[in-house]
Amino acid sequence: MSLKDLFFKQAEKVIKAVPGVSKKIEKEYDSMMDGLESSVKPYKGKFPAFTRIPEMGRARAEILRDMQAMRDHEEETWKDGFVSGAVYHGDTEHIEFLNQVYAINSQANPLHADVWPSATKFEAEIVAMTTHMLGGDGASTSLSERDVHGTVTSGGTESIMLAMKTYRDWARATKGITQPEMIVPITAHAAFDKASQYFNIKTVHIPVDENFHADVSAAKKAINKNTIVIVGSAPSFPHGAIDPIEELSELARQHGIGFHTDACLGGFVLPWAERLGYPVPKFDFRLAGVTSMSADTHKYGYAAKGTSVVLYRGLDLLHYQYYTASDWPGGLYFSPTFAGSRPGALSAACWAALTSIGEQGYLDATKRILETAAKVKEGIRQIPELRVLGDPLFVVAFASDSIDVYKVLDFMSHKKWSLNGLHKPTCVHLCVTLRHTQPGVAERFVADLREAVEHVKAHPEEKGTMAPVYGMASTIPMRGLVSDMLKKYLDLIFKA
Numbered sequence: 414m415s416l417k418d419l420f421f422k423q424a425e426k427v428i429k430a431v432p433g434v435s436k437k438i439e440k441e442y443d444s445m446m447d448g449l450e451s452s453v454k455p456y457k458g459k460f461p462a463f464t465r466i467p468e469m470g471r472a473r474a475e476i477l478r479d480m481q482a483m484r485d486h487e488e489e490t491w492k493d494g495f496v497s498g499a500v501y502h503g504d505t506e507h508i509e510f511l512n513q514v515y516a517i518n519s520q521a522n523p524l525h526a527d528v529w530p531s532a533t534k535f536e537a538e539i540v541a542m543t544t545h546m547l548g549g550d551g552a553s554t555s556l557s558e559r560d561v562h563g564t565v566t567s568g569g570t571e572s573i574m575l576a577m578k579t580y581r582d583w584a585r586a587t588k589g590i591t592q593p594e595m596i597v598p599i600t601a602h603a604a605f606d607k608a609s610q611y612f613n614i615k616t617v618h619i620p621v622d623e624n625f626h627a628d629v630s631a632a633k634k635a636i637n638k639n640t641i642v643i644v645g646s647a648p649s650f651p652h653g654a655i656d657p658i659e660e661l662s663e664l665a666r667q668h669g670i671g672f673h674t675d676a677c678l679g680g681f682v683l684p685w686a687e688r689l690g691y692p693v694p695k696f697d698f699r700l701a702g703v704t705s706m707s708a709d710t711h712k713y714g715y716a717a718k719g720t721s722v723v724l725y726r727g728l729d730l731l732h733y734q735y736y737t738a739s740d741w742p743g744g745l746y747f748s749p750t751f752a753g754s755r756p757g758a759l760s761a762a763c764w765a766a767l768t769s770i771g772e773q774g775y776l777d778a779t780k781r782i783l784e785t786a787a788k789v790k791e792g793i794r795q796i797p798e799l800r801v802l803g804d805p806l807f808v809v810a811f812a813s814d815s816i817d818v819y820k821v822l823d824f825m826s827h828k829k830w831s832l833n834g835l836h837k838p839t840c841v842h843l844c845v846t847l848r849h850t851q852p853g854v855a856e857r858f859v860a861d862l863r864e865a866v867e868h869v870k871a872h873p874e875e876k877g878t879m880a881p882v883y884g885m886a887s888t889i890p891m892r893g894l895v896s897d898m899l900k901k902y903l904d905l906i907f908k909a
C-alpha cells in the first residue's frame with residue numbers, strides 16, 4: 414500500500430468516526446439509492462409482487478403472460494444490438510432451439526450420474542470439445558492419452574475461482590506454501606480478486622503498458638517463494654487486450670509455478686480468429702507453460718447463460734479442484750465444482766449449442782464479429798475527440814482527452830445504448846457480439862456516438878445522470894466509501 418493509499422484509508426476511518434458524519438453519509442447514500450430505485454425496479458406497481466408465498470397458487474397462464482410481457486420489454490434493448498456484451502448470439506431460432514433442449518432436460522442433475530448419464534455425457538464432451546479447440550488435444554477421449562482435463566462450471570467467475578483454489582491447494586500439498594500469492598495484471602477480471610478474498614490468497618498486482626498488455630518484467634520481479642500462479646487474459650474485459658501469454662507462461666514454467674490463461678471472453682473467438690488469419694498471439698495449451706484456462710461457453714460459445722469450462726494440464730492438478738467426503742453420514746459424497754446439485758439442462762443446452770453450430774458456424778460468427786468490430790474501431794477513430802485504447806480485436810474501449818467520456822456514455826444511454834463505463838483510465842467500451850453484426854447496427858453506433866460527442870461539447874453545463882456517479886466512483890480516493898455505496902446498491906437489488 415502506498416503512502417497516499419494509507420493516508421486515505423486513515424482519513425476514511427477518521428471521517429466515519431466523527432459523530433454525525435456517518436449519518437450524513439448514510440443519508441447521502443439513501444437519497445442516491447432512492448434516485449436509482451425507479452430504474453432498478455421498473456415493474457413496481459405494474460405486475461403483481463410478492464413478499465410471501467401466495468396462499469393459493471396463481472394460474473400458470475397468468476404467470477406466463479406476465480413473464481412474457483417482461484421479456485418483451487427487456488428484449489427491446491438487447492435484441493436490436495444496443496447492449497455491450499451480455500447476449501452474445503440472440504437469434505430467435507437459436508434461442509428457441511436451446512429452450513427446447515432445456516425443456517427436455519429440465520430435471521437433469523449431474524450430481525446423480527446414475528440417474529442422468531446423459532448429463533454426464535454432455536459435460537464430458539463439452540470439456541473434450543473445448544480442450545480440442547484450445548490446443549489441448551481433446552480429440553482423444555482416452556483419459557490416459559489426454560493431458561488436459563477439466564469440468565463444466567456455472568460461469569467465468571466460478572471457473573476462475575476454482576482454478577485459484579486449485580493452485581492454492583496444490584501449492585500447499587506439493588510445496589508446503591501456506592501464505593500463497595498470485596501475480597495478477599491490474600486489468601484481469603475482478604473474479605481473481607474475489608478468489609483472493611474467498612481463499613486467502615494474496616494478490617500481487619502488476620501494471621500494464623500503454624497498450625494495456627501486462628508488464629512481463631514486473632511479473633518477473635514479483636515472483637517469490639510464495640508465488641503459486643501467474644495470470645494473463647486473452648483478452649481482458651476492460652480493453653480487450655491480449656496479455657503476452659507466451660512470455661508470462663514461460664516465466665511461470667521456468668519457476669515451476671502455475672499459469673492461468675483467462676480466456677473467458679476470448680476462448681471461443683481467438684481460435685477461430687486465428688484460423689481466419691487474424692494476428693492472434695499464442696494463448697492456449699500449445700504453450701507448454703499454460704497450466705490452466707477458463708473459457709466461457711455462455712459467452713461466445715453461444716450457450717444459454719450459466720456454463721463455462723475450466724481446464725488443467727494434468728489430472729493431478731484437476732484433482733485439487735475436486736471435493737470428496739468419505740465420512741459423511743449422508744454417504745460417499747463428491748462434487749467437481751462449488752455447487753452440489755447442478756442444472757443438467759444448462760449443460761445439455763451448452764452441448765447442443767456447440768454441436769449445432771459446429772466449427773463452420775463459429776468461424777462464420779467470428780468473421781462477422783471481427784468485421785463489425787473493425788467498422789466500430791474505424792468509426793471511433795474518425796471522431797477527433799475520441800481515441801481507441803490499444804489495438805483490440807473485438808472489445809473496443811475509447812477515451813477522450815478533451816471531453817467527459819462519461820457524459821458521452823450518458824447521452825448514449827438516452828439513445829438506448831447500454832455500454833460499459835470503466836475507470837483507471839476513464840473510458841467506455843463496447844464488447845461486440847453477433848447482435849451488433851445485424852445490418853446497420855455498427856453504423857448506428859458510430860452515428861449516435863458522433864452525435865453524443867457533439868452534444869457533450871455543445872452543452873458543457875449539463876451534468877448528466879450517471880456521469881457524476883461514475884465520475885465520483887472513479888475519482889473518490891476513499892475506496893471504502895465506494896465499496897459501501899456498491900453494497901447499498903446490492904441491498905436495493907434484493908429489496909422486494
Ligand SMILES: Cc1ncc(COP(=O)(O)O)c(C=O)c1O
Binds near residue numbers: 648650676
Ligand atoms: C475476461 C473475463 N474473465 C472473466 C469474466 C467473468 O465471467 P462471468 O461473468 O461469466 O462470471 C468475464 C466476464 O465478462 C471476462 O470478460
